[in-house]
Amino acid sequence: MRKATIKDVAKKAEVSVATVSRALNDPDSVKESTREKVMDAVEKMEYDPNPVAKALRLNKVNSIGLIVPNITNTSMAEIIRGAHEELGDHGYNTVLFNSGEDFRREEHFCEIIQNTMVDGVIFVTGTGATPPVEMLSSDLAACLINRKSELEYVDQVMADEEEGMKLLTYHFYRMGHKKIGFITGNQQTSATKNKLKGYKNFFENKEVDFNSEYVISGNWTIEGSFLAMKELLGLKEKPSAVIIGTDTMALGAISAIRDSGLSIPEDIAISGFDNSPSSEYYTPSLTTLKYPNYKLGKLSARSILNRLKNPDREKKNINIPLDIMIRKSCGYRMGFEKND
Amino acid sequence: MRKATIKDVAKKAEVSVATVSRALNDPDSVKESTREKVMDAVEKMEYDPNPVAKALRLNKVNSIGLIVPNITNTSMAEIIRGAHEELGDHGYNTVLFNSGEDFRREEHFCEIIQNTMVDGVIFVTGTGATPPVEMLSSDLAACLINRKSELEYVDQVMADEEEGMKLLTYHFYRMGHKKIGFITGNQQTSATKNKLKGYKNFFENKEVDFNSEYVISGNWTIEGSFLAMKELLGLKEKPSAVIIGTDTMALGAISAIRDSGLSIPEDIAISGFDNSPSSEYYTPSLTTLKYPNYKLGKLSARSILNRLKNPDREKKNINIPLDIMIRKSCGYRMGFEKND
DNA sequence: ATGAAAGCGCTAACAC
C-alpha cells in the first residue's frame, strides 16, 4: 500500500491537515479529544511524516556531513563515534564521507556536499593538506578538527599539545621530581614549539627553575633520542624524569638508559607523548599522552550544532587537553587514571 | 547573500524555470544557445540545485542508511569503507548509524530511520541478535550482512564458510597433501556444519577419499584442539596437513605438535580459519581464512542499489568466498597471495 | 524548443 500522507490522516481523523501537523508537532495546541482522534488515525495508517517535505519546508535537514581521511584508522573511528553519538543525541544524522587520504576526493566531497542534504560539515583532516573549506558555501556550517582556518565562520577544535605537555610535566612534579628533562622533536616545528611552551609555562608557576640544559632535541629520530638521552645522563645533575617528544623517540631513550646500566623507572622515570599503538607493549610499558579522539568528535559535533542555532556567533576555537595515559615507565603506582 | 534558486537563474537567463531544469538535467533537449545562456547564469549566481526539493519531487533522496554494531572494530570499518565507496560511485550518500553493540539502539535506529532521509538500509549485524528488520516499512530497501532473514524483500550477503573451507582444503591438495585432517568446533553448530560440508564436498570431486578418522572435534577450545591433534598424530596413517576450525584452537594444535617433537610446517602443515588479529604473530605465522569485509560492504551496497532499481526482483542471497591468507604454517613458499 | 502550471508533503501565517 502507498505510504500515508498527512492528507490521508486528516481525512481519516476528519480534521484539517493543519490540525494533524499541530497534533504532531505541538500537541498542547489542540484539544485533547482532537489529538486523540488524530493519534488514532496516525496509528491505524502507520503514518510517518515525510522527512523530505519537512526538510524542504523548514529548510533544515537535520544531518551533518562528516568528512574523514580514513575510517580504517582507529583514532578516526573514535572521532566518528564521538561525533555520531552527539549528533544522534540531538536528533541529527551523520552522513559519512571517507576520502581515503586522497586529497582529490576530499575536494570532490566539498563540491558535492553542496548538493547533499546536510546542514553542516565536520572536517577531520589527516596528515595531508588542509581541506578546501573555502569552497564551501558560507551557508553551510563548518567545523575543523585538528586544523586551523582563517575563515571567520569556521569553528575549530584541536588537541591541545601545550596543555598536554603541561599536564605531563605537572604529573612528574606531583610525583616529587624537580629535575625534569625534555627531549624534543625538531625545534622549528610548531608541534615542538607548542610543547615547549607548555613545558616552560609550567615552571613559571612553580618554585622549580627552568633549566635549558634539560631541553635537548632528539630530532624526531630514535638515534637522535638515544644521543639526547646520553647527553642528559652525562650531566652532573642529571634529570630524574624525562619527557620524550614522541613514543617512537622514546625507544632510543630507553636503550640509552639501559646502555648506561640504569633502570626505568627506578633510576629515571620517562614518558612518551602520542600514545602509539605499540607504546603499551614497551618494556616497561610507556606512560604517554593520548589524543582525546572521542572527545574531539563529540565537541566538534556540539560546536557545529551550536553554530546552527546561532549562525552569527563569533568563531570558536576549542582546545582539548590530551589525556594522560599512565603506565609503568613513569613510576606511578597508584593505579591507572581513567581514560575514555 | 541568499542562495540562488532555479527561479533566480531563470530570471537572469531570461527563460522559464522549466528550461533551466531541462538545461541542467537533459541538456540535449534545449537549444545550444539557450543552454549557454542558462549555464552562464548558473555560473554567475553560483547556483546549486536544492537537493531537498529535488528529493521531494522525485521521491528519492540518494542516500542509504548503514547500521553497524561498532565502528571501532576494524572489520566493521572495512565493511563501511566498501559500502561507502560503492554507494559514492553511484551518487549515493552513506548515512551512518553506530549501535555500539546495543540492541536497544539498533531498534531505535530501525524506528527513526523511517523518518530519516534514506532510500534503503544496509544492516551489519554483530554478535548479537538479528536486527528487527520486520519493523522496517516495506518501501525501504534492505540488505543484511552476515545474517539471514525470511523476509522476501530483504536481500542478504554473507561470508561463505563452506566455500572457504573448500578453498583451504584445495589449497593443501594443490600442495601435494592427500591426507588432510580437520579439527572442528562444536559439531552441532551451523558454522561447523557449513565447514564440514565444504570439507566433504571437496573430496567428492577428487581421487582422494574422505576419511572420517581425520575429522575430530576440538570442541572450540584450545585444550580440546590439543587433544584432537594428539589423536590425529596417533593415527597409523597420520595426516600431513590439518585444518583447524578457529585460529584460537590452532594454538592448542600447535602445542600438541611441538609436544610430539614434530615441526610446522615441515612435518605437518596446518591452517586456522578466521584470521584473528594475533594469528599473524603465531610461531610460525598461521595460514588462515579471512573475512572479505571490504567486499561484503561493496556487494551489499551493490545489492541494495539493484533492488532500488528493481524493487520487485526476487530475494537475492550472495555468498562471498573467504579470502585465503597464506602464511608460514602451511608450508607454501611461493610468496603471498594478494588480499584486499 | 519553450513556457505555464500542477503538485510532491509539509508547516505556518492568517482568518474565523
Place this chain on the structure above:
DNA sequence: GTGTTAGCGCTTTCAT
C-alpha cells in the same frame, strides 16, 4: 482551537 491556503524549490505534463 481549528480550517484555509500559500509556498518551500524542484520536475514534468500539457500546451503552444
